[in-house]
Amino acid sequence: QQQVKQSPQSLIVQKGGISIINCAYENTAFDYFPWYQQFPGKGPALLIAIRPDVSEKKEGRFTISFNKSAKQFSLHIMDSQPGDSATYFCAASVISNFGNEKLTFGTGTRLTIIP
Amino acid sequence: GAVVSQHPSRVICKSGTSVKIECRSLDFQATTMFWYRQFPKKSLMLMATSNEGSKATYEQGVEKDKFLINHASLTLSTLTVTSAHPEDSSFYICSAPRPAGGYTDTQYFGPGTRLTVL
Numbered sequence: 160q161q162q163v164k165q166s167p168q169s170l171i172v173q174k175g176g177i178s179i180i181n182c183a184y185e186n187t188a189f190d191y192f193p194w195y196q197q198f199p200g201k202g203p204a205l206l207i208a209i210r211p212d213v214s215e216k217k218e219g220r221f222t223i224s225f226n227k228s229a230k231q232f233s234l235h236i237m238d239s240q241p242g243d244s245a246t247y248f249c250a251a252s253v254i255s256n257f258g259n260e261k262l263t264f265g266t267g268t269r270l271t272i273i274p
Numbered sequence: 275g276a277v278v279s280q281h282p283s284r285v286i287c288k289s290g291t292s293v294k295i296e297c298r299s300l301d302f303q304a305t306t307m308f309w310y311r312q313f314p315k316k317s318l319m320l321m322a323t324s325n326e327g328s329k330a331t332y333e334q335g336v337e338k339d340k341f342l343i344n345h346a347s348l349t350l351s352t353l354t355v356t357s358a359h360p361e362d363s364s365f366y367i368c369s370a371p372r373p374a375g376g377y378t379d380t381q382y383f384g385p386g387t388r389l390t391v392l
Contacts, residue, residue, distance in 0.1 A: 193381070202280075202367050202383035203318070248317060261308060262369075262381060264317045 163251050165265030172272055178236040180268045182249035185230065189251040193262070194223065194234045197246045206247070207234070210254075239272045246270070277301060278370050280384035287358055288392055295353045295387045297324075297368030303348035304370035308381075309341075312365040324351040324368075358391040365389075 164183045172178045182192075190211055195203035209216045209223040209232065216223045222235040236243055249265040281296045297307055305326045310318040322343050323331040330343035340362075342354040351370075355362050367386040 195383070200365075200386070200388070202278075202369075202386045205380060205382065208380070261320055261323060266317045267315075269315070 163249060163263050163265045165249050165268060167268060168266070169269045170271070172239045172270065174239060174241060174272055174274050176239050176272075178239045178243065178270055178272070179233060180247055180249070180270070181231065181233045182251075182265050183229075183231045184251050184263075186251070186253075186263075187230070188253050189263075191252045191254050192223070192225065192232050193250050193252075194221075195248045195250060195264075197248065197267075203248060236270075239270075241272045241274065244270055244272050276385070277372060277382045278368065278384040280368060280387050282387060283385060284388045284390075286390045286392065289359055290357055292354055292356045293358055293389060295355075295366055295368075295389075297351045297353070297370070297384050299349045299370045299372070299382075302370075302372045304351075304372070305348060307345065307351040307368055307370045309343060309351070309353050310367045310369065312367060312386075314365075318367065321353075326351075355389065358389070360391045363389055363391045 166181050193208035194206045196206045197203040207218050207221045209225050211227050214225050220237045225232045247268045250262040252262045253260045277300050279298045287293050307324040309321045311321050312318050320333050321336045324343045324345040326345040332338050345351045365386050369381045369383045371381045
């Protein structure tokens with residue numbers, strides 16, 4: 160019930176195209192859904208996050224779409240650039256009165272943007 | 275700029291020795307920090323939750339005596355890999371939730387420590 164399933168495992172997109180990565184969760188108690196970007200040899204960096212009270216959140220070229228009834232959320236990268244080539248992880252956690260609880264991570268998507 | 279630092283970034287040690295990795299929150303206090311392990315091309319595996327002023331909480335299957343965690347202050351947590359063996363070679367990453375105002379904290383990750391045990 161703690162799993163977060165992520166797809167695809169790898170993705171190749173042409174420069175200027177839209178990259179889409181999908182995640183699905185089972186635990187209905189999850190109420191915080193961040194996306195992280197990780198470059199080789201580096202720690203993950205927070206990209207964008209959403210809570211279930213909204214269905215979409217946009218920050219620059221990055222958009223999260225959230226479907227609470229389907230228990231799915233996705234990351235869309237518009238106008239994908241070679242610098243976006245990285246591994247992307249979705250995650251989920253439960254926000255409690257004590258703050259952010261531990262994150263459950265998806266399996267990761269290796270994104271490659273080709274010229 | 276970075277809000278969570280780790281030291282060292284890389285360490286190579288001989289089998290049987292112990293290695294200490296530090297995780298610091300740079301401009302905020304963190305009563306909780308998390309330690310992860312990541313194998314090549316794999317996701318992050320949570321090892322333990324480091325709690326300031328109390329014992330760490332370990333995930334199932336993680337050996338407490340092997341991976342010692344000490345949350346010495348509100349800005350520092352350390353992970354000590356004791357009697358390291360080649361199978362302990364991995365990328366170790368810490369994270370800390372930073373108050374972001376509003377309804378939730380934001381978890382920031384350190385840059386990671388690459389441990390190689392010969």
